[in-house]
Amino acid sequence: MNGLGAAKKSGRWNPKGVPLVYCSESRAMCVLEVIANSTSKHFPKMRMVTIEFPNEVAEMTGDLSDNWADETAGASSRKIGADFISEKKHLAMRVPSSLVPGDFNIVINPLHPSISKAQIVDAVDFKFGKRLI
Helix, strand or coil: CCCCHHHHHHHHCCCCCCEEEEEEECCCHHHHHHHHHHHCCCCEEEEEEEECCCCCCCCCCCCCCCCCCCCCCHHHHHHHHHHHHCCCCEEEEECCCCCCCEEEEECCCCCCHHHHHHHHEEEECCCCCCCCC
């Protein structure tokens, strides 16, 4: 859980060069996010993991632009994510899904002092259903 994959390019919640771990509240949202953010329909062997946090997940603070969900990795959400990472107040933050209004994702700050307390408690092989890809 080092966030280096996200740091390779700007994401919805992180500027390029800034590590962040992207998760979702549900397996279904994880699948949808992977498909929506993939440039290929040939997915490598994947694992679905469950992560436990040592404390509560913070709610997102800050203002998103009116069209933040339509923007490709919009500036307003990146600013909120960059502040979350640099302030190191919380290990994890709940953020709105840009794909499904009313659903949420979780971002984890790998630079937070408590990152070692975030534990993967379950990991299973995952294969996308043929109808999805």
